[in-house]
Amino acid sequence: MAVCVAVIAKENYPLYIKTSNADNELKYSFTVHTSLDVVEEKISSVGKNANDLRELYLGLLYPTEDYKVYGYVTNTKVKFVLVVESSNTSLRDNEIRSV
Structure with a gap:
């Protein structure tokens, strides 16, 4: 499933x-x-519109040939980054969101 999980300050x-x-x-x-x-x-x-309800799950940040990178940011701006292999086609966006 995930090849890398990172927590960024x-x-x-x-x-x-x-x-x-x-x-x-x-x-x-x-x-x-x-x-x-x-x-x-x-x-x-x-963040440009203060009335927007901020979505914490950022979704797919970018795909590469080998990996897909997903992101999540908390209210305190701590970031979670999940790197999965591109060959893993069984993962859907809602499954990544639940991780």
Whole structure:
């Protein structure tokens, strides 16, 4: 299922990164840090209208050839990033949301 799970602080430094394969930990770390740009873009686009009900689940941040990266942000701006393999087609968006 997930190859990497990361918890990122409000200031964008990693609090926790857990990977399924320790040999690829640096690769997954780069993938997580790359996704932070997309997370910040989604947060700023939603936050322009103060009356909007902010959706905490950001959904698919970006797909790559090998992985799909999903994001979730809390009210305190702590970010959760989940990296799954692209070959895993059995996962749907509502299943990722429940994780």
